[in-house]
Amino acid sequence: MNSSSSFSVFIFTAVIILRCLNPIKAATCHPDDEAGLLAFKSGITRDPSGILSSWKKGTACCSWNGITCLTGDRVTALTVSGQSEVAGSFLSGTISSSLAKLQHLDGIYLMNLKNITGPFPQFLFRLPQLKYVYIENNRLSGPLPVNIGSLSQIEAFSLEGNRFTGPIPTSISNLTKLSQLNLGGNLLTGTIPSGIANLKLISFLNLGGNRLSGTIPDIFKSMPELRSLVLSRNGFSGNLPPSIASLAPILRFLEVGRNKLSGKIPEYLSRFKALDTLDLSRNKFSGAVPKSFANLTKIFNLDLSHNLLTDPFPALYVKGIESLDLSYNKFHLKTIPKWVTSSPIIFSLKLAKCGIKMSLDDWKPAEYYFYDFIDLSENEISGSPARFLNLTEYLVEFRAAGNKLRFDMGKLTFAKTLKTLDLSRNLVFGKVPATVAGLQTLNVSQNHLCGKLPTTKFPARAFTGNDCLCGPPLSPCKV
Template identity: 30%
Template sequence: MRTVTVSLFHFLLFIIVAVCFSCSCCDGNSNVLCIESEREALLKLKNDLIDPSNKLSSWVEGGNCCKWNGVVCHNLTGHVDQLHLAAEPYEWLKLGGTINPSLLQLKHLTSLNLSYNNFSSIQIPDFFGLLVSLTYLDLSLAQFQGPIPHNLGNLSKLQYLDLRCDLSSWGMEAKSLEWVSRLSSLQYLDLSGVDLYKATDWLQVTFNLPSLLELHLFGCSLENQIPDYSGNMSFLEVVDLSLNSLNSTMPNSLFSLDHLQSLDLSNNIC
């Protein structure tokens, strides 16, 4: 059974995002007018999406995009700051289609959540690596396919990255995690279900991220003995390496993490 651990960081991050979204959508944006170029960018985004539940019905020409469903604008500048377009986990009708590069016109976007949608026909767009203001990116269980673009490593402000895949689909893969090594601000990383069979650098990269607090690599096809490493001994608090094929012999370096609170090595095949 997989151990579920919620760190203080993860809990506080959830509360902050929820409060910001609630305040901005309900009250904070009431007197803010969206910027025309950003409204047009969102309409182009809508036109390329498949929206069977009509979730984006409020996205209309000439409307105030700061009041649209899923859109959060900065209370002072009016720039689109957050896009919350996640589906509910058990929702049948989900967003799909393609993602228009007009998203790049949202130059002040700090948070993007497309989780639990159905983008089963496309890869994560390369241009996501140009959304350099992002601090929060959640594409988990959105059915993206193929290799993860390495230019996600350009998102130097990113603090939260969730790319979890459905274990039954093996939708995404990474042959190297070199790009992750450039995310020096990252505090939360979840690549569970991503095929990392060929990513032999996973330990050296992830355990050397200077700000990382949580690492989730559940069911990533990691094999054989965990190699020992030398690095800057991260501040990791939570590590989940369950449901892989790791050898029972674990390096001393794995147990010498000073801040470690939870280590899940269950369901590994020795």
């Protein structure tokens, strides 16, 4: 889970817990609230898992699933949430405008319903006490209303994971009570309105995963509370603005990956003593990483991959890095750095094409247990990964294509969790073990493997270019 989604879930959970402390379960139900909720239910065309099954006319709506009443018989919060990991649990339909009847509503949480369609819900403008809006991971579409700034009482506003199009309205600058704004994962275009600088209380800002462009405005000096800034997966160009430096005391998440940003990595980033996650990946940053990055002692997740960065890479003095990706730059690390090897909590290590020339037999990580993802492709690494693959318990992905690995694959065992294995373009010999059938993705092409292939679902290209492999999907074995 990325930082934006985990932070959103944390805020959502915290608000719900606070609401559920001593809720008043009214014996009756205000007729306006009952009418509004039943109209919402009637707009739902499919409810396969019965999320709304307790919503029945004539019963106390304060006892219905997802309804909170904190002021007598009036509904104050509406929570309808699908289970993103359970297929077929999602609602289909539209959001009824009759929810405007819930005049005491201060929180609406319609999350992970997936198949809810329609435009921006205009009834939000008719709820005078509304403070918290989380309408996430649905299929709402169309433009955001130009008068969105009229929702000036809103404190938390998330429309993440929908299909909204068009620009971010300039009137958003009027939402001066906002502490969280999340418009990520939509289809928004245009630039970031400079008026966002008016959101002086903002602590969480996510505009990632849209189609925004232009330069990132230099607006961050007016946001002293900002702890999470996510602008990744857009089309932003130019340099990182100087005012980001003013966020050094408290910023924890800075994610600007997958844009068109350029220039050198700013020296000021080394002053971010609270920084947990830094993602500058898939941009056009060039030059050397500042030596002062050694000051980032609390960094847990660092992704500088797919840039134009050059040597030398500084040694970091972190107690434990969780995920590191330096792949596809112009580094010549020669070995996997000691500060990486010594981390007891690392779960993701990606050092593809980093100029590593060493034997895996000499690599002895402080902890094997937690590794989930490893990518050491396109280096000059020799030896065998067998010891490593045998000791990990949660490994999901291991990639080491384009190296000089030499070992007997027939003796290889690996974690039951492993889904992806890429050992192509190496010096691997022996037979392909039957256990590869449990993988989702496999590539052992261009090696020295031999013998009859086990029964698998993989295409021929996964096995081509070996010495004497035979059997489906390759040529039949000679009797």
